[in-house]
Amino acid sequence: MKKMFKIIPVILALLIVGCGVAETNPSGGSKRIEISFDFTRMSTQATNQIAIWVEDASGQIIKNIYISDFTAKRRGYERREDALMHWVTAKNPAMLSDSELDAISSATLQSGAHSFIWDLTDDTGRPCPDGKYTINLEGTLYWSSNILFTGEIDLPGVSPGEIDVQTNRSEPDHSENDNMIQNVRMTACD
Numbered sequence: 334m335k336k337m338f339k340i341i342p343v344i345l346a347l348l349i350v351g352c353g354v355a356e357t358n359p360s361g362g363s364k365r366i367e368i369s370f371d372f373t374r375m376s377t378q379a380t381n382q383i384a385i386w387v388e389d390a391s392g393q394i395i396k397n398i399y400i401s402d403f404t405a406k407r408r409g410y411e412r413r414e415d416a417l418m419h420w421v422t423a424k425n426p427a428m429l430s431d432s433e434l435d436a437i438s439s440a441t442l443q444s445g446a447h448s449f450i451w452d453l454t455d456d457t458g459r460p461c462p463d464g465k466y467t468i469n470l471e472g473t474l475y476w477s478s479n480i481l482f483t484g485e486i487d488l489p490g491v492s493p494g495e496i497d498v499q500t501n502r503s504e505p506d507h508s509e510n511d512n513m514i515q516n517v518r519m520t521a522c523d
Contacts, residue, residue, distance in 0.1 A: 363491045363521035366484075368398070368470060369448040370517040374441070375475075375510045379413060381441050382473035383514070384420035385449055390465040394423050395455040397437040404473075405438035406431075415477040418503070419469065453488065463488050468496070468519055475509040478502070484519035491521045 368385055375381055385398040400420065403409040410421045426434060451468065453461050470482040480503070484496040496519040 363453075363493050363523060365453060365522050366451040366468060366486065366491075366496070367448055367518075367520045367522055368451065368468060369446065369520070370470065370482075371446050371515045372442045372444060373513055373515070374444045375513055377475060377510060379415070379476040380474060380510050380513065382409070382416050383442060384417045384469070384471045386420060386423070386469050387451055388423060388467045388469065389461075392423065395461060395466070396451060397424070397456060398449050398451055400438045401441050402438045403441065405434045408434070413473075413476075415479065416473050417471050418473075418479055419471045419481050423469075461488055470514070470517060472514045474511070474513050475507070478504045478507040478509060480514060482514075482517045482519075486521065493521050493523050495520055 372383070382401045382404050384400045384404070386394050386400075387396040387398070389395050401409075401417070404413075404416045404421070405426060408426070409416050410426060455461055465485060465487050468484045468486070472480045474480055481501045482498050483501070484498045486496060498517055498519055500517075
């Protein structure tokens with residue numbers, strides 16, 4: 334019974350992290366953006382690579398949220414030029430040290446529902462200044478077939494709710510691994 338009482342506060346804390354409950358933002362806008370999607374891990378080679386990042390109005394990456402280990406830490410972009418080509422072009426990882434790449438990469442996702450949070454800060458943890466930002470979710474579906482989901486916000490005071498998500502396919506007629514990333518949502522949360 335003691336163990337159960339220790340677990341309950343942890344569960345309650347995890348529930349509060351979602352979009353539903355948060356402290357008040359003095360500017361009256363949202364305090365974070367949730368990026369959620371369903372991922373199905375593919376069995377073919379040259380696939381399963383994902384990157385999530387935020388760019389400012391000039392196209393500079395200000396926050397890396399998630400980058401697949403193969404492409405970043407293991408420098409897979411050197412062996413497969415098509416792997417996460419939008420992120421590679423924007424970030425130029427060849428200019429980063431191994432420790433910098435290690436800090437922004439994570440293991441390849443398992444199949445299932447996934448959710449990532451952007452807390453409206455940059456890579457150094459500082460709050461982002463007012464301006465326009467683009468949230469990017471890229472997936473390498475199969476070799477040179479990539480998909481890019483983008484959502485735009487304007488700080489400060491982005492209103493809570495769904496953000497319009499645009500989809501761009503590098504090879505619209507290529508259907509291999511078409512269902513790798515589905516049900517993409519970007520939501521501004523209080």
